[in-house]
Amino acid sequence: AQSVAQPEDQVNVAEGNPLTVKCTYSVSGNPYLFWYVQYPNRGLQFLLKYITGDNLVKGSYGFEAEFNKSQTSFHLKKPSALVSDSALYFCAGRYYGGATNKLIFGTGTLLAVQP
Amino acid sequence: GAVVSQHPSRVICKSGTSVKIECRSLDFQATTMFWYRQFPKQSLMLMATSNEGSKATYEQGVEKDKFLINHASLTLSTLTVTSAHPEDSSFYICSATDSSGGETQYFGPGTRLLVL
Numbered sequence: 001a002q003s004v005a006q007p008e009d010q011v012n013v014a015e016g017n018p019l020t021v022k023c024t025y026s027v028s029g030n031p032y033l034f035w036y037v038q039y040p041n042r043g044l045q046f047l048l049k050y051i052t053g054d055n056l057v058k059g060s061y062g063f064e065a066e067f068n069k070s071q072t073s074f075h076l077k078k079p080s081a082l083v084s085d086s087a088l089y090f091c092a093g094r095y096y097g098g099a100t101n102k103l104i105f106g107t108g109t110l111l112a113v114q115p
Numbered sequence: 116g117a118v119v120s121q122h123p124s125r126v127i128c129k130s131g132t133s134v135k136i137e138c139r140s141l142d143f144q145a146t147t148m149f150w151y152r153q154f155p156k157q158s159l160m161l162m163a164t165s166n167e168g169s170k171a172t173y174e175q176g177v178e179k180d181k182f183l184i185n186h187a188s189l190t191l192s193t194l195t196v197t198s199a200h201p202e203d204s205s206f207y208i209c210s211a212t213d214s215s216g217g218e219t220q221y222f223g224p225g226t227r228l229l230v231l
Contacts, residue, residue, distance in 0.1 A: 041227065042224055044208070090158065101147065102161060103220060106158065
């Protein structure tokens, strides 16, 4: 079965330190992978996506993610965390050539950045 | 660009009444829109896929007569929760993909429904 996993319910990091939010996928074929961020009582905001090409993808607000096919991972990273980055982060995927463009979501990771 | 709006943002209704939620793509045309439901501290659960001019495709376990979806134009989809009950209280989020072929789903801000 196709799935996206976020193994950490919560990630704590001090402001100014690098952050990583982990995501692994099990999607058949060539996957399309996405990261979204959700602030309290808000919808999801698109951060970045991997479709094809360069494995390192740069997105909004200084975030980037690296597609690693051998490890089936798509971890979200930022060199220096801000308190305002504190939010719920979702990884999502779908496979290329699917009959529909439905997304499969991970369970979400709460990022808490301490001042 | 790629802005999706939802209305209302919050709604409180009595049990047994129906509630309509609108989802609009403001600056692009959306052939396909999606409706999700999110429970507190949980991920998004896809309820249905809405295609302009055709019937919605519902996920397994979602009652199509309970959650009526209409996608009458390329910029508007509506979700009507019929005869709402307290267990329907939730956060409902829509998303849309650009009909020009984009892969990204853009999400609305969500609608908080509370059924008393």
